[in-house]
Amino acid sequence: MPCKDLGNLPILLVDDEAQLLHSASLVLRSAGFAQVLTLDDSRAVLTLLANRPVGVIVLDLTMPHLSGKALLEQITAEYPEIPVIMMTATNDLQTAVLCMRSGASDYLLKPVEQSCLVAAVRRAVEGRVLRAEFLSLKDRLLTNSPHEPGGFADIVTQSPAMFAIFRYIEAIAASPQPVLITGETGAGKELIARALHRASGRPGDLVAVNVAGLDDTLFSDTLFGHAKGSFTGAERARDGLLASTGEGTLFLDEIGDLSIASQVKLLRLLQDGSFYPIGADRPRQSRARIVVATHCDVRRQVELGTFRKDLYFRLRTHHIQLPPLRERREDLPQLTLHFVEKAADSLGKPAPSVPPALFQWLHNYAFPGNIRELEGMAFDAVARSQGAVLSLQSFKEAIADQAPINADGDVMDGMTALSGNFPECLPTLKEAEESLIAEALQRAQGNQGVAAGLLGISRQALNKRLIRRDAENF
Incomplete structure (x- = not known):
């Protein structure tokens, strides 16, 4: 059953x-x-x-x-x-x-x-x-792909990590327990929530609310509604989104920004399904499934005292950690083609062909904005495209505008990115140049134009250095 x-x-x-x-x-x-x-x-x-x-x-x-x-x-x-x-x-x-x-x-x-x-x-x-x-869950995780792949058709991927998430979603979809979805901004958390709702087969709809910036009163009124006369201007009673969700799924995005007072009310809802509309003295019951998402490190927020520990452990009964785009680079070609076709369709123009060199450029970019950033790049490139082949120029400009990001998420310039990576015995300039060229060619999968771009020089300049290197090693 x-x-x-x-x-x-x-x-x-x-x-x-x-x-x-x-x-x-x-x-x-x-x-x-x-x-x-x-x-x-x-x-x-x-x-x-x-x-x-x-x-x-x-x-x-x-x-x-x-x-x-x-x-x-x-x-x-x-x-x-x-x-x-x-x-x-x-x-x-x-x-x-x-x-x-x-x-x-x-x-x-x-x-x-x-x-x-x-x-x-x-x-x-x-x-x-x-x-x-x-x-x-044991049954689902023993397979390599979701049992019902049609439920995940909106998510473009060929990543084994994403397929593992799909199998986990199928295993927990029917559970009434809450689900915590974590991941960087732009990684696709709402898409995962919608896939989870579809897989659940719940009779109601998915109702999405971004709770960032909502104070406690607005949060309570939005979710729980209010009784007639509960405050100035409340001329009639109002059902909140929780009541309208019915037995569906309530998706609360950016839950890490919720105030402590609102966290207490959400905890009560999760514990016994009860909530109080503003001004009401009798609780109401809800059978909605609660799914929340955040880009924040909630465990760190618990340690700092800005997020309730009991709420955190209640929310993470089921936990989905969504990988950033840089950890699923195998999806870059498929996602790029998808967004190019989507952009062309929305702009009412033929989809330009995508040169293979673009994938090599994108493969060497960290995508701090994740899938949302790639989608924006593709739409801008298609809008500016004048020919049958998609130009790389807008992608290069977008990538050039973004400084490197370190493991802590801090912005670095080129010299900062290199600092701390030198061996105790410094290489000569010639050795460093040869090493950089070799690394650039490897990242560009042998494409000299892409490698030259990574090095910040022209293709002709790179070609001269390669000819000189080959002559010296002859």
Whole structure:
């Protein structure tokens, strides 16, 4: 059974006390569990399980006809995948230990507090879903490509790293748990979120919100809505985006910029699915799946105290780290051709052919703006193109405008990029020149025009140096 369906299976309450069944059923329904079944005769449980699936069973220990302990042993033997929570009025450690050894997932003491009952059932549901996800993940990761490649048609790639992400997405798509997508700006985080939503098969839409720059009031009003008269100008009630998402996916981009006050509200939503519209005194329930994205180092933000640790660990139940374009250079030709065709189509002109030398130029560029930067380059080049072959000039100008970036993301000039890379014994100028030329030719895959551009000299100047080198080595 798909993981998403496991989270929607009914909760079965079994107890010979009719009043307890009624009150516990109301508590669970008000907490967001839409389907709650009740039985006051333990002998009917196995018959029910044989005819319909159940998510979690809450079982009284002491009942007439068939005791809870005997029924627990039969359930765990025939339906080991169903978590069973035991309830009893007997405060006895030995009894609790025996129940847990017999396969119970939890043990509650009567009279059970409402919050304890809800928390125990929620833990059991989440545990069952996570176990199913783990088995699905093992199956998916043993293959080399996604099972449903059509769901990722919007993402242009031939990168093994991206295919691994696709397989992971398929494994977690049906989970109701939140997903954290991290990666540099322009790497395609929203595309990944949309692919995740498509793979989930959720009945609602994907609703995307960029939360960067939203203060707490605007964040609350945008997501949760407000009650009539809650503030000046609130002449009527307004549903927020969370309500309109329904059972779909709510995608919150730039989550690293969220204020601490808003983080608290998001944490409450993730913990129990509840939220308060502004001005409302009663919570509402949501069944939307939450997916968030950020370019920030959230772990570092946690260490600095600007991001809540409990929210961070709640969000990263499932985590997708998207690689930057410089770590998937094998995608450069395919992406470039895709963007050139896309640009030509949007401009209403024939797509120019792309010279192979362009790929060699792009291969030696770090792309600090990632895929978004490559797309901008392609659109500019196509817009300026006057012939049947795409000119390299606009690409060269765009690359020349960008200084090198070091591993820490700091901008460097050419000399700074070289500093610290010299051996203890300095090479001669002739040796350094030969080494630079050899490296440039290797990066340009033997194309002298591209190699000359990397060295900042003309092709003729490079050719003279190569002729001189060959003559000296003759």
